[in-house]
Amino acid sequence: EADIYQTPRYLVIGTGKKITLECSQTMGHDKMYWYQQDPGMELHLIHYSYGVNSTEKGDLSSESTVSRIRTEHFPLTLESARPSHTSQYLCASSDHRDSQPNEQFFGPGTRLTVL
């Protein structure tokens, strides 16, 4: 069973607020990812990290930012939330190894609603 956690699970906030979505994993994985998913739609990669102090933007442009100061922690921040940011945000991690499948393990997600 994957040990990857996200808080909060649900968040309803007003426009203009700064928010941070937390993601932590206890598996020692070096790679971590943030996906954005609208209801019933595909996942889009918005950020990823290969390790401490390494962050990259994903395939979908996002106004959010991320940091990776510790291996186990990969928070996502929105400086000024807008209604267009309303979505589900999923965090994932994977190991650095040769053996397959080397799948990504996902957290439970944060459902964000910006009013």
Added chain:
Amino acid sequence: AQKITQTQPGMFVQEKEAVTLDCTYDTSDPSYGLFWYKQPSSGEMIFLIYQGSYDQQNATEGRYSLNFQKARKSANLVISASQLGDSAMYFCAMREGPSSGGYNKLIFGAGTRLAVHP
């Protein structure tokens, strides 16, 4: 450009019957991996099965099997003996290149919503 196509927005199946969920992919990389994930209404993504591009045999994991047709670039998921708990969204995903030392990034399809009826 790499792409995953799932043409079935929704599928229905009777409990205890088998169901096939379609997935086609497009890539020019000879090394790639194909994944299927299940997403229940609670929102988490659950890894089900994996097929590597160089694997000679179709992958199987319990009631899940992957019908891999490399020449047709398809990787359909077969669920045998459906159960009510199988009702969920199912996503096909692809990773290009080897995972080790590589990006290990996934591209997801749009998903198929499966409903299992008693």
